[in-house]
Amino acid sequence: xxxxxxxxxxxxxxxxxxxxxxxxxxxxxxxxxxxxxxxxxxxxxxxxxxxxxxxxxxxxxxxxxxxxxxxxxxxxxxxxxxxxxxxxxxxxxxxxxxxxxxxxxxxxxxxxxxxxxxxxxxx
Numbered sequence: 001x002x003x004x005x006x007x008x009x010x011x012x013x014x015x016x017x018x019x020x021x022x023x024x025x026x027x028x029x030x031x032x033x034x035x036x037x038x039x040x041x042x043x044x045x046x047x048x049x050x051x052x053x054x055x056x057x058x059x060x061x062x063x064x065x066x067x068x069x070x071x072x073x074x075x076x077x078x079x080x081x082x083x084x085x086x087x088x089x090x091x092x093x094x095x096x097x098x099x100x101x102x103x104x105x106x107x108x109x110x111x112x113x114x115x116x117x118x119x120x121x122x123x
Contacts, residue, residue, distance in 0.1 A: 008080040009038050011091060015098040016078075031106055034074055040081040056082050057101040059108035076105040 020032050042051045042058070051058060061074030078101060087093035104122040117123055 005040070005080070008084055008094075011095055012038055012078055012080055012083070012098045015095045016102050019099050019102050027110070031109070034076060034106070034109055036076045036078065036102070038078050038080050041079050054082050054085075055079060056086060056097065057105045059105040061109075074109060076102065076109070078102065078105075 016036050020028060023031055042053060042055050046055075046058070047053055056079055058077045058079075059074070060077065078098060083097050083101065084094055087097055100122060104117055107117045107120070107122055112120075114123070
């Protein structure tokens with residue numbers, strides 16, 4: 001199990017780093033400073049707050065466009081077991097979905113709503 005988790009983390013980290021490298025320079029720095037963490041699935045606390053058990057990713061904290069005092073610092077959480085299940089165990093599909101989910105959550109950081117993200121093919 002640990003070997004599987006380590007492999008998912010390595011694949012996801014490589015994909016996040018490649019995605020960051022592709023961003024336009026004005027976005028690359030703020031996006032690069034945004035912590036990205038990996039969890040298997042949303043924990044009981046997140047689920048109690050209304051986050052679905054099969055959620056692929058989550059942005060928490062203040063948006064980049066609206067800095068302010070927040071109890072939690074902004075971060076992106078990618079739920080790797082859910083992404084793996086969504087990809088049906090295919091590594092290429094997993095990496096594609098990490099890419100899309102990371103950009104989707106980064107969009108929330110940048111102030112985009114679900115409609116904006118859908119228009120950009122990041123739903």
